[in-house]
Amino acid sequence: MALQWLILTYVVAAEATVAILLTLPSPKLLRNRIVSLVSLILQATFFIIPFAGFQLLDLYWKNEHRLTCTSEVCTATERDHYEKSIYKAQRNVLLCVAAILIYWCISQICKYQKDIQSLEELEKRYKSK
Template structure:
């Protein structure tokens, strides 16, 4: 199970790095190449959305079937283990949400950049006429 979260964490880190690369100012030629490369990667990288959704369902199912340790008969170790599992679940929910949000933002950044590029080309054609 930890391997799934490791894969998701690396995917989120890669998405964050790509989002930063897309938003920093850079020369137009470099930006064109970067956007075209990221656009090619976006479709295969779509696996992250259903993967994160599946992980969210897994977290929900585990939280519904988790043994509660709120009574006074629980030992301190059991209570600590219960609280630790709750914190890990909250961290993993944030990780899943970040994966989906970062994928969407990268997709929109690329789409906006392509739209701006297309409009610049149309404007250039109108100026030439």
């Protein structure tokens, strides 16, 4: 189970790096190449959306069926274990949401860059006429 969260952590880190790379100022030619490369990569890595969604469903199911430790019968170690599991679940939910949100942001950035590029080409055609 920890391998899934490790993979998701690396994916979120890679997505954040790509988002930063896309938003940095760069020459037009380099930016167009980066955007086209990232667009191809986004199509190939669409699996991250259902993967993160499934992880969210898994976390929800585990949260609904988790044994609560709120009474005075629980020992201190059981209470600590319960609180630690709650914190891990909250962290993992944030990780899943970040993966989906950053993926969407990257796709929107690429879409806007392609729209800008097509508008610039249209402007060049009108100026040449």
